[in-house]
Amino acid sequence: MKNSDANLSVNIAGIKMTSPVLTASGTFGFASEYTRVNRFRADDIGGVMLKGTTLEPREGNPPPRIAETSAGVLNAIGLQNPGVEHVITEILPSLTNFAPKLIANVAGNTPLEYGKVTKRFDESGLVHGIEVNISCPNVKRGGALFGHDPVASSRVIKAVRKVTSLPLIAKLSPNSTDICSIATACIDSGADALSLINTLQGMAIDSETRCPILGNVCGGLSGPAVKPVALWKVHQVYQVTKKHRVPIIGMGGIENAKDAIEFFLAGASAVAVGSAMFWNYRVCTEMVAGIRRWMSKHNIRRVSQITGKLKTRK
Amino acid sequence: MKVSYTEKQPRVHCTRAKVVSSRDLPDGFARMKLIIPAIARQAKPGQFVSVLCPTDDRRVRMFNTAEDWAAVYRRKPARAPGSPPLLRRPISIHQVGKNGTLELLFKVIGRGTKLLSCLKSRDHVDVLGPMGNGFDLSGRYDTAIIVAGGAGIAPMPYLAKTLHKMKKKVVIIAGTKDVFPIDMSLFSSFGAELLLSKETRHRGYHHGLCTELLEQYLDKCGRRTCHSVQAFSCGPKAMQHAVAKICSKNSVPLQVSLEQRMGCAMGACMACVQKVLNKQGYSDAHNVRVCTEGPVFDGEKVVWNEK
Numbered sequence: 001m002k003n004s005d006a007n008l009s010v011n012i013a014g015i016k017m018t019s020p021v022l023t024a025s026g027t028f029g030f031a032s033e034y035t036r037v038n039r040f041r042a043d044d045i046g047g048v049m050l051k052g053t054t055l056e057p058r059e060g061n062p063p064p065r066i067a068e069t070s071a072g073v074l075n076a077i078g079l080q081n082p083g084v085e086h087v088i089t090e091i092l093p094s095l096t097n098f099a100p101k102l103i104a105n106v107a108g109n110t111p112l113e114y115g116k117v118t119k120r121f122d123e124s125g126l127v128h129g130i131e132v133n134i135s136c137p138n139v140k141r142g143g144a145l146f147g148h149d150p151v152a153s154s155r156v157i158k159a160v161r162k163v164t165s166l167p168l169i170a171k172l173s174p175n176s177t178d179i180c181s182i183a184t185a186c187i188d189s190g191a192d193a194l195s196l197i198n199t200l201q202g203m204a205i206d207s208e209t210r211c212p213i214l215g216n217v218c219g220g221l222s223g224p225a226v227k228p229v230a231l232w233k234v235h236q237v238y239q240v241t242k243k244h245r246v247p248i249i250g251m252g253g254i255e256n257a258k259d260a261i262e263f264f265l266a267g268a269s270a271v272a273v274g275s276a277m278f279w280n281y282r283v284c285t286e287m288v289a290g291i292r293r294w295m296s297k298h299n300i301r302r303v304s305q306i307t308g309k310l311k312t313r314k
Numbered sequence: 315m316k317v318s319y320t321e322k323q324p325r326v327h328c329t330r331a332k333v334v335s336s337r338d339l340p341d342g343f344a345r346m347k348l349i350i351p352a353i354a355r356q357a358k359p360g361q362f363v364s365v366l367c368p369t370d371d372r373r374v375r376m377f378n379t380a381e382d383w384a385a386v387y388r389r390k391p392a393r394a395p396g397s398p399p400l401l402r403r404p405i406s407i408h409q410v411g412k413n414g415t416l417e418l419l420f421k422v423i424g425r426g427t428k429l430l431s432c433l434k435s436r437d438h439v440d441v442l443g444p445m446g447n448g449f450d451l452s453g454r455y456d457t458a459i460i461v462a463g464g465a466g467i468a469p470m471p472y473l474a475k476t477l478h479k480m481k482k483k484v485v486i487i488a489g490t491k492d493v494f495p496i497d498m499s500l501f502s503s504f505g506a507e508l509l510l511s512k513e514t515r516h517r518g519y520h521h522g523l524c525t526e527l528l529e530q531y532l533d534k535c536g537r538r539t540c541h542s543v544q545a546f547s548c549g550p551k552a553m554q555h556a557v558a559k560i561c562s563k564n565s566v567p568l569q570v571s572l573e574q575r576m577g578c579a580m581g582a583c584m585a586c587v588q589k590v591l592n593k594q595g596y597s598d599a600h601n602v603r604v605c606t607e608g609p610v611f612d613g614e615k616v617v618w619n620e621k
Binding site: 026027028029033034036037038039051059060063064065066067068070071072073075077080081213223224275277278279281282 | 328400402578580581582
């Protein structure tokens, strides 16, 4: 089998993408930033999950907002964004001839706010799907407060489901005690797909100044360090979603094609690249080529054929 | 919040650059000369590049032998603690030479910069740039005052050279704790007047802070000449705050170059923000990205004591 015979297209809850590699929310801005880089290829990205957007503009947390830890990146941005109106009227219309599908990431303080933001995105007709952020660990209200409780999660998903017919993706937190119950609650309330994981809570301390490095004290850990956690969560949640035939977008520390294949085997139908974008802007292009090579080597025609095909140890 | 995310920005290049030379300098600084014609051609004073730290095993082993870790662990550790750094390091453009060379000057403060300082000539390093807005050199001024403190000296030679080419009178006011990382006579070759200070007592240097020198200089100038002056500054935040106060008192326009911990350096991650004022004043202060809207800001607009 030739590399070019590998079919990488995936259909995530009705969003048809030419590549199973997406960019995770918050690491790719509002999709236009990286296009400034010479020889950047957006065609290899299946979809872009936009930066978390709220109803009103938000200022976010005080700096410093990012710190590097062993094999990981700790961040506490706090959902700084210019508000849904600005995104719809100023940013997204200027993205012409942009191949990847756009998925809005919606956040808010109350279920009602989530609904309002979603409605604006839905009416604009500029996005192909909605990712509901019920897992941001860096805000005082909303975010993870919903995502750690099945009842609250379900309230948010229901509020969003009511106002849109677009594919709905619930983004789950790895910090909750029982991720499977949250996943079930989201699916029962109308989520068409799940994306996991968001960042793990953590902190960094400067031993010289004896101060926390981040302005927010606590932040969310991402990067290669969290990959084993992410794989395990995807594997766990897949046991729940396979009954409902709900696809999973796996993310957390993905850096190369090998990582992506591992996520597919654990149960993901598509993967998203997050922090790796910061140090390698060609990561998606490299991953797509790598996935093709792996598929041709293992004689697999469609990437969807390997989702959840984890072998059990004899 | 009025931040234009989609404004047309110039192209950014990401290339593997060859190291021509690399040197350790006094006070824990390092200087690296690279060949990157694409970036060198475009670079403006005050812009920076985002450099990927070398991560291969050879470098990590080299790092093991560095004295700073030996001092911490009393003996060589079996392997470097932690894993190789991930994020790119933002480093300002020190000088742009002929034949597409670019010089970077940086202070070694942690693992990433240590690894970068270990690079030898003919090694390769991945560089993204030029990033940021750079200093705005337009305007009707005939004297440019450059205030630099500590590592803030890094972007100044290129700025002074460019201003000199524009036939402006250049005054360098620079301060350091003990030693300057570079030979300050470099600035004299750009026809600059040098006013230097050190916090320890040294012959030929002002004993104290460079902000005191700035105050003296502006007092000497008097009100009338202050009109045709433009100030540029880079350095520690406390020093820049003091510079901003002095300049505002003497009504000298000031541009400050700020630093912040960065994630992507592309304006996507919103990590490196600085609070700045809008026209309406404090009620309308908002966070903007240092990597894209900065690193150079109007000194009057920066909110210095941010809580």
